[in-house]
Amino acid sequence: MADQAVADDGNGVPVPGVLDGLLGYRLRRAQVAVFADFAQTMSDFDLTPGQFGTLALIAANPGLSQTALGTALGIDRSSVVPLIDKLERRHLVERAPHPRDRRSHALHLTPDGAALFDTARSAVARHEAHIFAPLAPAERETLARLLDRVSGV
Amino acid sequence: MADQAVADDGNGVPVPGVLDGLLGYRLRRAQVAVFADFAQTMSDFDLTPGQFGTLALIAANPGLSQTALGTALGIDRSSVVPLIDKLERRHLVERAPHPRDRRSHALHLTPDGAALFDTARSAVARHEAHIFAPLAPAERETLARLLDRVSGV
């Protein structure tokens, strides 16, 4: 009746069991594995995954406002404040005055930030290639296409 | 030089840009989309995704210890305590005495817990079918296989 239990006396590590048939669970498991490796790679640069995403977003959209950054990251604009605070303290990001709106801050990467982002970016690319190594190039393309359709893109 | 920026004056919501080429990013995006839908489905039963996973794990491995549950969930055993506390207060899970070890607790679903898990489980199955609807059955099979290989399973 039980799917595939390994409960025994409480010592053995049990397996998910019922969840295994769910595609969403397998998607989550793969994402967790990739994300853990990604976080490990980022720790070499003293960056969290969220901080790397922030740098990438600012690099691609220089002069971004904090509110726009927050909505792009899917977090509240009040949560953006301490995020930028830390990066600014490390001189990776700067709050420049917006040319036409004295309320908002135009976010830019400093030269240090751009340099760090560039090396981190290539490290990510290397680890991407490493973690998706069990897949042939054509399979990666297939995976990417299927994932995008699930995301509704 | 910028990949595909939409920064303009700070009003428009920018897009990831550089991240878009990364397979890991697209994997994460798909997982976030699925997870959000999953969490929404669970909220109808006043369950968090973690609580549903706990119920599933106990259902598949009756008599599980709290430490074994923690390692299966990937969390510390001290974090298991408040998790089980809440479920026990709602009479969904019970801490039964372990037959051979008076230190450990044998976790079981109560009849209420088993019933709630069963209805939640079928609701998840329905929403799985709904969210993966844009994929043909053969494509879902392909996706599952590719994801498992990434997970190292």
Place this chain on the structure above:
DNA sequence: CGTTGTTGTTTGATAGACAAACAACAACGG
């Protein structure tokens, strides 16, 4: 010029996780 909306910020609250320490108990060696 006055009203209304927006931006960044502060403050408080919440949730989730870990680390360290503890009593109760198990396991094992002598």
Place this chain on the structure above:
DNA sequence: CCGTTGTTGTTTGTCTATCAAACAACAACG
């Protein structure tokens, strides 16, 4: 039988990340 060592659940403290609400400064618009 006894003492040491390891394990289990629990408590406590701490840390991080998130949101909600309120605020001053400013923009936009009638």
